Amino acid sequence: MDKRTKETVKIFDDAAERYQDKYMDVSSYSEHLSLFCEALSSDEASILDVACGPGNVAKYIVGRLPSAIITSTDLSSKMLELTKVNVPSATTLLLDAKAIKSIDKKYDGILASFIFPYLSKVEVVDFIQDSASILNDEGVLYISTMQGSDSDSGYVGPSDGVQMYINYHEVNYVEQALNEFGFEIVTSVIQPYDYGVDNNGTDIIILAKLKN
Numbered sequence: 001m002d003k004r005t006k007e008t009v010k011i012f013d014d015a016a017e018r019y020q021d022k023y024m025d026v027s028s029y030s031e032h033l034s035l036f037c038e039a040l041s042s043d044e045a046s047i048l049d050v051a052c053g054p055g056n057v058a059k060y061i062v063g064r065l066p067s068a069i070i071t072s073t074d075l076s077s078k079m080l081e082l083t084k085v086n087v088p089s090a091t092t093l094l095l096d097a098k099a100i101k102s103i104d105k106k107y108d109g110i111l112a113s114f115i116f117p118y119l120s121k122v123e124v125v126d127f128i129q130d131s132a133s134i135l136n137d138e139g140v141l142y143i144s145t146m147q148g149s150d151s152d153s154g155y156v157g158p159s160d161g162v163q164m165y166i167n168y169h170e171v172n173y174v175e176q177a178l179n180e181f182g183f184e185i186v187t188s189v190i191q192p193y194d195y196g197v198d199n200n201g202t203d204i205i206i207l208a209k210l211k212n
């Protein structure tokens with residue numbers, strides 16, 4: 001694991017319970033998560049939840065699709081422990097988002113909810129390519145991330161007394177990579193989000209489907 005990833009994961013590990021308290025409710029994203037559920041080929045779809053955090057997104061999905069087969073991955077063991085409690089039906093896996101290709105299995109859907117802030121522009125493009133290789137035909141990819149100029153990426157904080165490196169991403173190169181690696185964009189929206197008193201932002205939320 002590289003130094004920056006190690007640093008990021010330690011911050012999430014230490015703040016896992018606080019993150020759960022703040023972000024367990026995913027209603028700001030429910031419209032798009034519902035579209036993800038509807039776009040899946042079956043109610044028993046296999047879904048990979050990358051960087052699952054406390055299982056907030058997976059819990060919403062299981063509420064909509066109780067028969068979905070969910071594999072939740074993260075590099076924070078604390079987050080995986082919370083996921084086990086919040087989504088008992090999910091299988092949990094300690095895995096780097098940069099290594100999803102190492103899973104010897106294909107999925108009907110992939111959730112990439114707020115992992116891109118911890119991946120560089122090059123890593124985001126690689127992630128989209130890796131997702132295409134582990135999705136079944138017509139598999140669905142859900143992406144949410146913080147919008148901004150790539151050049152503004154850097155350390156932010158202090159939040160809880162620590163600085164964390166955040167990568168902002170631009171919608172144009174995310175969409176370009178999706179097109180390049182065989183996805184059709186189903187929906188792509190920019191949505192304002194209040195991250196805190198001094199940190200109003202905008203999110204990019206994209207739903208994409210792998211073409212046959």
Ligand SMILES: C[S@@+](CC[C@H](N)C(=O)[O-])C[C@H]1O[C@@H](n2cnc3c(N)ncnc32)[C@H](O)[C@@H]1O
Binds near residue numbers: 012013056057075114
């Ligand atoms: C902002 S939280 C997102 C959690 C959840 N998916 C959500 O949308 O609320 C980011 C998560 O990414 C995890 N993470 C950061 N870098 C990672 C990496 N390289 N591989 C796997 N997980 C990572 C952190 O441990 C944390 O749980």
